Amino acid sequence: MERRWLNLILEGDANDYVGKGMTGGKLVVKPPRGSAFESQNTAIIGNTCLYGATGGKLFAAGTAGERFAVRNSGAHSVVEGAGDHCCEYMTGGLVTVLGSTGANFGAGMTGGFAYVLDMDNTFVDKYNHELVEIQRVSREEMEAYRNHLRSVIREHISETGSAWAAHILEDFDDYIGRFWLVKPKAASLGSLLASTRARPE
Numbered sequence: 651m652e653r654r655w656l657n658l659i660l661e662g663d664a665n666d667y668v669g670k671g672m673t674g675g676k677l678v679v680k681p682p683r684g685s686a687f688e689s690q691n692t693a694i695i696g697n698t699c700l701y702g703a704t705g706g707k708l709f710a711a712g713t714a715g716e717r718f719a720v721r722n723s724g725a726h727s728v729v730e731g732a733g734d735h736c737c738e739y740m741t742g743g744l745v746t747v748l749g750s751t752g753a754n755f756g757a758g759m760t761g762g763f764a765y766v767l768d769m770d771n772t773f774v775d776k777y778n779h780e781l782v783e784i785q786r787v788s789r790e791e792m793e794a795y796r797n798h799l800r801s802v803i804r805e806h807i808s809e810t811g812s813a814w815a816a817h818i819l820e821d822f823d824d825y826i827g828r829f830w831l832v833k834p835k836a837a838s839l840g841s842l843l844a845s846t847r848a849r850p851e
Contacts, residue, residue: 655706666696666715672703672725680711680810689713690730690749690814697733700725703743711810716752719745722762726846728806730814737764737832744846746802748815756782756832763842764832765799767818773830781836787829791839795831798843 655675661682669677679694681687694712701717703725713731720735723742734752737745741761748767756764757778765787766773777784787795800822807815818825833842 663694663712664696664699666698667701668695668699668710669703669706669708669725669727670698670701672700672706672708674706676706676809677708678809679709680812688814689812695729700727709806709809711806711812711815713749719743724762726802728802728815730812737762740764742845744802746799746806748803748806748812748818751776754778759832760834761837762845763834763837765795765802766830766832767825768828768830777832781834782832783835784830784832786827787831788827792831794843795839796826798846799826799829 657676659678661680664679681689689711692712693715695710695714697715698717698720699714700708700719700722702721705724708725708727710729714729716733717735717738718729718732719727719740720738722740726744728746731749732747732751735754735757736751737756737759739758743762745764751766751773753776755777759782787799803815803819806812807819
């Protein structure tokens, strides 16, 4: 039997637990048309979103609260900022944060990986150093990841119409030097991109 996934698009904000236990499909949360606020500085989803997700995609044109993508094992997501404990106990999937994060990023993270835009050069003091490590996406040997990140941002724009993401993409060569790739220390760079393929949508 062919499996069919649900796609849900919300114009407006949402509270806690958006995408909890998500296994497939697509969730898009974006500001109402005509909104004047800057999405990268405005909360659009609450705390503990994408908790325990195993698949699917979440695009949010705004910031997430605390404990975003905790215990995520396969979902792909893009948000424009996140609170404390983002990616805690994450075992798979991909999280892209186009903005600032809170403290304790990646605590207990053993799988998957993340891209984080560090505009104020403070992320080195915000991630949990025990199991994860960070490296600049702008390094010469990271070309495949730069191309992948560009495609992730392009998809986020397509789904949400985010002006902030469009600005980053337009000046991608300037912003790329501010992105970190976050991965478990035990994971090799060669294995990460392979894990992003063939995820259910």
